[in-house]
Amino acid sequence: MQRSRILGLVGIVWFLLTVGVLAQATRMGLLLAPTDALQGNVFRIIYYHVPHSMLSLLFPYVNLFASLFYLYWRQRDPLKALNADAWAISSAEVTVVYATICLWTGMLWGRVTWGIWWTWDKRLTSMLLLWLLYVSYLMLRKLSATGQTQTLAAVLSIFAGIDVPIVYMSIRWWRTQHPAPIFLSGDPDAKMDPSMLPAFLWNLAGWTMWGIFILVFRYVLERRRQARDEDAALLAIEASLEMAK
Amino acid sequence: MNYFSHVLTHLRKDLQLEWRSRDSINGMLFFSLLVVVVFSLAFDPTAAMSRQIAGGILWVVLLFASITALNQAWTRELRNRVLDAQRMSPAPPSAMFLGKALANFLFVMIVELVMTLPFLFFYNLHALGQGWLILVVMPLGTWALVCNGTFFAALGLRTRNREMMLPLILFPISIPALLGMMQATTAILTGEFEPGLWINVLIAYNIIFTLVCLLLFETVLNAE
Numbered sequence: 001m002q003r004s005r006i007l008g009l010v011g012i013v014w015f016l017l018t019v020g021v022l023a024q025a026t027r028m029g030l031l032l033a034p035t036d037a038l039q040g041n042v043f044r045i046i047y048y049h050v051p052h053s054m055l056s057l058l059f060p061y062v063n064l065f066a067s068l069f070y071l072y073w074r075q076r077d078p079l080k081a082l083n084a085d086a087w088a089i090s091s092a093e094v095t096v097v098y099a100t101i102c103l104w105t106g107m108l109w110g111r112v113t114w115g116i117w118w119t120w121d122k123r124l125t126s127m128l129l130l131w132l133l134y135v136s137y138l139m140l141r142k143l144s145a146t147g148q149t150q151t152l153a154a155v156l157s158i159f160a161g162i163d164v165p166i167v168y169m170s171i172r173w174w175r176t177q178h179p180a181p182i183f184l185s186g187d188p189d190a191k192m193d194p195s196m197l198p199a200f201l202w203n204l205a206g207w208t209m210w211g212i213f214i215l216v217f218r219y220v221l222e223r224r225r226q227a228r229d230e231d232a233a234l235l236a237i238e239a240s241l242e243m244a245k
Numbered sequence: 246m247n248y249f250s251h252v253l254t255h256l257r258k259d260l261q262l263e264w265r266s267r268d269s270i271n272g273m274l275f276f277s278l279l280v281v282v283v284f285s286l287a288f289d290p291t292a293a294m295s296r297q298i299a300g301g302i303l304w305v306v307l308l309f310a311s312i313t314a315l316n317q318a319w320t321r322e323l324r325n326r327v328l329d330a331q332r333m334s335p336a337p338p339s340a341m342f343l344g345k346a347l348a349n350f351l352f353v354m355i356v357e358l359v360m361t362l363p364f365l366f367f368y369n370l371h372a373l374g375q376g377w378l379i380l381v382v383m384p385l386g387t388w389a390l391v392c393n394g395t396f397f398a399a400l401g402l403r404t405r406n407r408e409m410m411l412p413l414i415l416f417p418i419s420i421p422a423l424l425g426m427m428q429a430t431t432a433i434l435t436g437e438f439e440p441g442l443w444i445n446v447l448i449a450y451n452i453i454f455t456l457v458c459l460l461l462f463e464t465v466l467n468a469e
Contacts, residue, residue, distance in 0.1 A: 143405050
């Protein structure tokens with residue numbers, strides 16, 4: 001009881017901190033960062049678009065590793081396996097949310113700067129594919145019969161994890177229009193101006209904290225649902241034993 | 246019995262069952278004929294245009310046609326609880342998977358062979374690139390669809406709306422393979438670029454996913 005109370009308190013403090021960081025990040029992004037020389041104020045969408053795209057490439061790893069752990073523990077330690085499965089579903093849902101925001105902000109930005117909503121460019125297509133894969137993962141979880149959902153979903157997650165690099169490479173050979181990444185790229189012209197960096201980092205920190213918050217929040221919800229199901233199953237067993245007497 | 250004789254036994258059983266009913270091949274054949282006719286009617290393409298779009302249409306037709314057969318592939322085993330009996334048998338489960346995937350591969354290949362003529366007639370095709378390469382692309386592309394398709398059909402076997410589940414999970418996973426087949430076929434038909442890269446993509450995709458399917462099939466079969 002004591003432990004869960006402390007964890008609840010940590011959650012509230014984390015939430016308030018996140019809101020604070022996001023407020024500061026929004027102020028930096030919309031008001032303090034300089035206007036872009038070429039694109040004007042539209043450029044400010046980068047402070048939302050790029051952190052979301054980076055994070056939506058990160059959460060699938062949580063899902064993949066949770067699924068691998070689930071399959072490993074499935075018969076060895078079912079309680080740990082359930083725990084891993086709760087991480088798997090929460091990270092898949094957060095992935096879909098972040099990828100959706102990334103696609104939407106990207107399309108808005110593309111409409112203004114390229115004049116089109118959508119193009120079959122390598123990064124856009126890979127992100128759309130990632131989104132499709134995780135939506136199909138959630139569909140499978142919804143439609144499969146109880147009792148095997150977790151195993152089937154874990155198997156699909158491994159397929160998705162293997163598919164993403166193949167998708168990325170094959171689409172890279174296909175075509176490209178999206179600008180080169182502004183971080184970790186060799187092209188000096190493509191780098192972000194240092195005066196914009198603080199606003200970007202604040203936003204990255206804020207959206208990472210928010211992502212972790214909703215991830216853990218969803219995880220706790222899933223654990224409660226699991227506990228409720230277990231209680232219901234135990235009650236049913238007890239009731240059937242009573243009947244047998 | 247070694248592994249390969251298990252595979253052969255499963256393959257022979259599936260071929261025999263299909264030979265007796267011929268349900269899935271006939272269904273696929275007529276279905277793909279219909280889709281070819283409908284597309285041809287809708288676009289009414291000239292020879293130059295059909296070279297551009299035929300690669301895409303061909304694989305969309307085969308994708309939809311094989312979905313109809315793949316959905317039936319495992320339901321046969323559900324009748325009289327055959328699948329439960331096979332789960333209890335000491336034979337390796339991946340051999341059953343491989344046998345069934347090979348059988349489905351042969352069915353779809355037969356459909357492709359029969360469909361070649363109507364396809365050529367309706368779309369006025371003759372290849373401007375290296376035509377013989379199509380003999381490499383067709384089996385590679387078919388295996389890419391059928392191997393994952395057979396696996397996901399087994400995965401969706403005990404879900405609600407089983408028929409709907411298969412395309413929902415097969416399409417997203419297959420997109421790199423679909424891109425490979427369509428690009429390679431278009432390259433062969435138009436002769437505008439080299440299909441070599443896309444054939445390599447298909448080969449890599451096939452090797453990787455065949456291995457993954459073989460490794461994970463036992464987990465899916467005993468999912469409860």
